[in-house]
Structures are given as structure tokens and as C-alpha cells.
Amino acid sequence: MSLVLAAFDPPYWLSTLIKVLVISAVVPTTALILGMVFLFKVMSWMQSRLGPQEAGPRGTLQLLADGVKFLQKEDLVPGGADRFVFKVAPIVVLVSTLLVYVAIPASAHLVVEDLDVGIFFVLAVSSLSVIGVLMAGWASSNKYSLMGALRAAGQLIAYELPLVLAVVGVVIQAGTLSLNGIVFAQNDGAIFGWEGIGNPFILTQLLGFFIFIAAVQAELTQPPFDMPVAESEIVGGYQVEYSGFRFLLFFLAEFATAFAFAAIASVLFLGGWAVPWLDTASDWYYVLGPIVLFAKVMIISFIIFWVRFTYPRFREDQLQAFAWKVLIPLSLVNILITGLLKVAF
Amino acid sequence: MAPQVPGLIKGLGVTFGEMVKTLKSGPQTTLYPHEKEEPTARARGVIALKEENCTSCMLCARECPDWCIFIEAHKYLAPPRREGGQPRQKNELDRFDIDFALCMYCGICVEVCPFDALFWSPEYEYSEVRIADLLHDKSRLGQWMETVPDFPAYEAGSEAKVKKVPR
Numbered sequence: 001m002s003l004v005l006a007a008f009d010p011p012y013w014l015s016t017l018i019k020v021l022v023i024s025a026v027v028p029t030t031a032l033i034l035g036m037v038f039l040f041k042v043m044s045w046m047q048s049r050l051g052p053q054e055a056g057p058r059g060t061l062q063l064l065a066d067g068v069k070f071l072q073k074e075d076l077v078p079g080g081a082d083r084f085v086f087k088v089a090p091i092v093v094l095v096s097t098l099l100v101y102v103a104i105p106a107s108a109h110l111v112v113e114d115l116d117v118g119i120f121f122v123l124a125v126s127s128l129s130v131i132g133v134l135m136a137g138w139a140s141s142n143k144y145s146l147m148g149a150l151r152a153a154g155q156l157i158a159y160e161l162p163l164v165l166a167v168v169g170v171v172i173q174a175g176t177l178s179l180n181g182i183v184f185a186q187n188d189g190a191i192f193g194w195e196g197i198g199n200p201f202i203l204t205q206l207l208g209f210f211i212f213i214a215a216v217q218a219e220l221t222q223p224p225f226d227m228p229v230a231e232s233e234i235v236g237g238y239q240v241e242y243s244g245f246r247f248l249l250f251f252l253a254e255f256a257t258a259f260a261f262a263a264i265a266s267v268l269f270l271g272g273w274a275v276p277w278l279d280t281a282s283d284w285y286y287v288l289g290p291i292v293l294f295a296k297v298m299i300i301s302f303i304i305f306w307v308r309f310t311y312p313r314f315r316e317d318q319l320q321a322f323a324w325k326v327l328i329p330l331s332l333v334n335i336l337i338t339g340l341l342k343v344a345f
Numbered sequence: 346m347a348p349q350v351p352g353l354i355k356g357l358g359v360t361f362g363e364m365v366k367t368l369k370s371g372p373q374t375t376l377y378p379h380e381k382e383e384p385t386a387r388a389r390g391v392i393a394l395k396e397e398n399c400t401s402c403m404l405c406a407r408e409c410p411d412w413c414i415f416i417e418a419h420k421y422l423a424p425p426r427r428e429g430g431q432p433r434q435k436n437e438l439d440r441f442d443i444d445f446a447l448c449m450y451c452g453i454c455v456e457v458c459p460f461d462a463l464f465w466s467p468e469y470e471y472s473e474v475r476i477a478d479l480l481h482d483k484s485r486l487g488q489w490m491e492t493v494p495d496f497p498a499y500e501a502g503s504e505a506k507v508k509k510v511p512r
Binding site: 042044045046047048049050053306307309310311 | 353356357359360361364367368372373374376
């Protein structure tokens with residue numbers, strides 16, 4: 001198989017086209033999978049319900065039906081809105097999600113663009129979405145939207161720090177910013193000389209893992225960090241004025257970003273697409289890599305959504321206090337200890 | 346005292362346990378159109394009318410808080426009960442409508458009826474496509490009488506007799 005793929009060396013325009021098509025096919029699919037499996041099914045089970053049952057076998061096509069319904073809705077723009085900014089905002093949010101997918105490796109070669117500064121790139125583009133959210137809130141000419149957008153901006157900026165700082169620990173330990181490099185480092189690693197399961201960084205960076213997951217939860221504006229879209233306080237935040245297709249874009253972006261962050265967490269902490277007892281150079285990873293990564297993503301997503309379905313919403317000041325007084329000091333301590341141990345060993 | 350599990354972890358345990366319970370022994374909900382839940386005997390589903398008992402006294406229509414009962418009647422002379430007596434004056438019910446689009450199911454009409462003409466029935470499947478079709482006339486209200494359950498027995502030792510539903 002590697003021969004076939006190695007012989008296939010398309011010109012630049014064709015490879016770019018293929019990459020764009022792959023990304024734009026993968027992103028909605030991942031959003032659909034997460035929405036269907038977790039938002040509809042797992043959430044229902046946790047509330048002693050069954051979830052959708054009628055559309056498709058056991059209701060599996062419900063989200064597609066909902067998508068079609070969204071497409072049929074009228075595309076409303078409020079009277080006082082800044083029309084151009086209003087219409088562009090959801091696209092900005094979605095583009096930031098699309099860009100995150102560029103750097104995520106599904107195996108050593110199944111990656112859209114194998115960047116040397118992969119994790120840095122991912123964290124940089126994922127924070128672009130806050131610009132789209134601010135645009136949406138500002139352009140809607142609605143006080144709830146503006147409040148929601150400002151809350152989102154404050155929250156995303158506050159939680160960007162622990163997110164990055166939690167990643168720094170992993171980067172110090174792996175000695176590289178490349179996502180594939182981090183996978184290799186975990187697969188080749190050893191726990192006190194025992195190479196049975198490599199060295200998944202969740203063991204050494206457990207604190208970093210928890211900080212990362214908490215920060216991801218806040219970045220996704222999911223409960224218990226969903227103040228920007230708190231329907232009981234500000235009736236839906238920056239999404240208030242959006243209908244139909246544009247609302248669908250926000251929805252897609254939210255769930256695709258959840259999938260992307262779960263993928264990054266599994267690359268950083270769970271060994272990514274690699275299986276410990278199979279060498280990373282193996283050709284099996286063309287097929288096995290995506291499957292392994294998907295399985296790990298589903299585990300991390302389950303944790304994210306499990307927390308989402310369990311906890312009630314924070315208060316706004318508790319949110320900021322949690323970021324600045326708990327997560328950031330903890331992650332700084334984590335970096336310090338990791339650095340000291342790295343030098344010591 | 347047993348060591349306390351921190352509330353956050355306990356909460357995660359609750360949702361996870363609920364998920365396992367749902368998957369193992371089924372949900373608390375029922376798949377409504379396919380399987381129906383039996384409403385309790387005294388559930389307030391729809392109001393049934395026993396037309397023969399109604400004297401058009403208008404008490405229900407007057408007491409109804411949102412004016413959803415419409416009654417029209419006319420007087421007529423019924424033949425005397427005994428030979429040589431006077432003809433009796435009676436009310437003939439022309440129209441008795443309840444607009445279930447307005448009704449708030451308070452049950453005051455059933456409480457206030459002095460002649461046992463109105464009853465609660467637990468039937469609830471009478472939704473309509475057009476809102477105007479929720480206005481049930483006296484024949485439709487009369488059909489609900491078949492679904493009215495018997496009054497439940499009082500607890501042991503009660504002196505009062507259980508009322509009978511007129512059939």
C-alpha cells in the first residue's frame with residue numbers, strides 16, 4: 001500500500017484540491033458523529049431516555065434530518081445589523097475549525113500538512129474563533145448578543161492560557177512541537193526501562209491532562225462553562241439572531257472543534273494514532289492509524305460530554321477565578337516540575 | 346463517619362450510573378406512539394357530558410374561568426306526569442360546547458355541576474390539525490361518557506356511599 005501511495009505524487013494544485021475536499025468532508029462528518037453519539041444518545045441515556053428513535057435505524061439519521069430542517073429556514077438578518085460582518089462571522093468561526101484539522105495526524109503520512117510547529121499552529125488557529133464570535137455578537141445589534149460575545153471573549157482569552165501552558169509540559173517532555181513527533185516520542189518512550197506500552201504522556205502529565213481537558217471544555221463554551229450561550233441568562237448569547245444555515249455553521253463548528261480538541265488531546269496524552277506494540281514505521285498504520293485515533297477521540301469526547309451533561313453552569317466570576325487562580329498556577333507548577341525532571345533525568 | 350466522596354466526582358458517578366441503568370434495564374420513558382402509558386383513573390384528560398342529566402342551569406358556564414363552555418337552551422312544555430295535571434316546563438339543551446383550545450382543565454365545571462352531568466375522563470388523544478376542531482359539541486362530549494371510569498372506592502370504614510357514574 002505504501003508503494004501505491006508513494007508512487008502517487010500529484011501536482012501542487014491537485015494535492016491542494018484533494019486536501020481541501022478531504023477537510024471539508026471530514027469536518028461535518030465528525031460534527032455529525034459527535035452530535036449523534038453524545039448529544040443525542042449518551043445524553044439521553046444519562047437522563048434515562050432513549051433519544052431520537054424514528055429517523056433512520058434507531059434514530060441515527062436524526063441529525064441529518066435536523067440539518068435539512070435548518071437549511072429550509074429563512075436566513076434572517078436583524079434590521080440594525082452590520083450585514084456584511086453578520087454574514088461573515090459564522091464562516092470565520094468555521095474556518096478556524098477547518099484550519100485546526102489541517103495539522104492533526106491520523107498516521108505518520110495521513111496528515112494534511114505535517115507542520116514542524118504543529119501544536120503551536122493548532123493552538124494559534126483555534127483561538128481565531130473568538131474573533132468570529134465577537135463579530136457575531138457585535139454585528140447582531142442585540143444587547144444579549146453583545147453580552148454573550150464579550151463573555152465569550154473574556155472566557156476564551158482566560159482559558160487560552162492554561163490550554164497553552166498545559167501543552168508546554170508535553171512539549172518539554174517530547175522535545176518537539178510537531179504532533180507526529182509527539183506521537184513518536186510517546187511510542188518510543190519507556191517507563192523506567194519497560195517498553196510494554198511506550199510512554200503515553202497521560203501518565204507523567206496527568207495534571208496537564210486534567211488542565212487541558214478543563215480548558216478545552218471552556219474553549220468549547222460547553223457546560224459547565226457555557227456562559228457565552230447561557231440561555232437562561234442571556235437567551236443564547238451571540239447565537240441569538242442567527243437562523244437557518246448560519247446557525248448550522250455555528251453548530252457544526254462547535255462539535256467539529258470538540259472533535260478536533262479531543263483528537264489533539266489523544267495525540268498529546270494518549271499516544272495518538274500509534275499502538276504501543278506496533279512500530280510507528282509499520283505500513284499497517286495507513287488503515288489502523290485513523291481507527292486507533294478515532295477510538296481514542298471517542299474516549300476523550302466521552303469525558304468531555306460526560307462532564308457537560310453532569311455539571312451545572314458556573315457563575316461568571318467563578319469562571320474567571322477558576323482560570324486565573326487555579327488552572328494557571330497549577331499549570332505553571334506543572335511546567336516547573338516537568339522542566340526540573342527533564343533536566344534531572 | 347465514612348469519608349465523603351467529593352461532590353463533583355459523585356455527580357459524575359450519578360450520570361454514569363444512570364446511563365448504565367438505562368442501557369441495562371431500559372429508560373423511564375415510553376416510546377409514545379408505539380406503546381402507551383396508562384393514565385391514572387382520575388387523570389384529567391377530557392370532560393364528558395351526560396346530556397340527560399343536564400338542566401341547562403348554566404352554573405358551569407358561569408363558573409368557567411376562561412369561558413370555554415357555551416350553552417344554549419329553550420323552554421318547552423312537557424306533558425303532565427299524571428292524568429289531568431298541568432304540563433311541566435322543562436329546558437331542552439340545544440347546544441353544549443366545550444372549547445378545549447381555551448379550557449385549562451381546572452375542573453371547576455365538574456365540581457360545580459349539581460346534577461352529575463359532567464365527568465372527567467382520562468382520555469387524552471384528541472388533538473386536531475385545526476384549532477377550531479377542538480370545540481367539542483354535545484354529541485362528541487356525550488361520546489366521552491363511555492370512557493369515564495367508575496369512582497374509586499373510599500377507604501375502609503367510610504360512611505359515605507361511593508357515587509355511581511350514570512351510564
